Structure formats: C-alpha cells, structure tokens
Amino acid sequence: MTKILEMYKCNICGNIVEVVVSGNGELVCCGEVMEHLKEHTKDEEMLQEKHIPYVTKTEEGFEIKVGSIPHPMIDEHYIMFIEANSSDKRYIKRKYLFPGEEPQLNLKCDCDEITVREYCNIHGLWTTD
Numbered sequence: 001m002t003k004i005l006e007m008y009k010c011n012i013c014g015n016i017v018e019v020v021v022s023g024n025g026e027l028v029c030c031g032e033v034m035e036h037l038k039e040h041t042k043d044e045e046m047l048q049e050k051h052i053p054y055v056t057k058t059e060e061g062f063e064i065k066v067g068s069i070p071h072p073m074i075d076e077h078y079i080m081f082i083e084a085n086s087s088d089k090r091y092i093k094r095k096y097l098f099p100g101e102e103p104q105l106n107l108k109c110d111c112d113e114i115t116v117r118e119y120c121n122i123h124g125l126w127t128t129d
C-alpha cells in the first residue's frame with residue numbers, strides 16, 4: 001500500500017514517481033517492484049551539510065536553500081528538484097533545477113509551516129524537519 005506524497009524509484013530505468021492518491025497496490029516498473037525512496041535527514045552524518053534544505057520565513061512566504069555548504073550544480077552532480085509541501089498537505093510546489101542554477105526556491109505562500117524535500121541525482125532524497 002502506498003501513501004500520499006511517497007516517492008518511488010525504478011532502479012532499472014530511473015523513473016521516479018510521487019503518489020498523488022494512495023492505493024493498495026505495489027508500484028511496478030520495468031517488471032520489478034519500485035524502491036520506496038526514504039528521505040535522508042540531518043540525523044545522518046553522510047553529506048548532510050550539502051543536502052539539508054534550509055528554510056527561512058519571508059514577508060511573502062519562504063526562502064529555501066539547499067545546504068549550509070553550497071551543493072554542486074554540475075552536469076554529473078546536481079539537485080534535480082526542490083519540493084515544498086504545506087504542513088496540512090493541501091498544497092505542493094516543485095521546482096525543477098538544472099546544472100548551473102542556484103539550488104533554491106522562493107515560495108509565495110500564506111501557510112505557517114512547510115516541509116521541504118530535495119532530490120540529488122547521486123545522493124537521493126533529503127528533507128528538513
């Protein structure tokens with residue numbers, strides 16, 4: 001059974017999907033069950049300083065930056081997207097990023113709290129708390 005907003009990856013073709021509405025079935029791609037992507041957190045020592053999203057409240061919403069040390073944004077290694085969810089899970093904003101860009105997202109929002117995830121093409125899915 002899947003849950004809303006879970007992400008799954010096919011380790012054969014690289015497809016990544018996000019659950020929009022949950023169901024009882026398993027997600028399958030290329031003939032195999034897809035891997036449930038678990039978010040890495042700041043509690044994990046591995047590479048956290050370049051991957052944890054930092055969120056700052058602004059007058060219009062939130063500013064989100066990836067990493068206390070800037071994450072590389074080169075062809076071989078970059079942040080592919082940043083996703084912000086309102087804490088009530090009613091709104092989602094995802095920004096796709098490309099090599100050479102800054103790994104940040106400015107979010108206009110009147111919500112009080114958000115959760116943020118980002119996906120690195122090498123080191124996977126990360127979140128803040």
Ligand SMILES: [Fe+2]
Nearest residue numbers: 077120122123
């Ligand atoms: Fe990375």
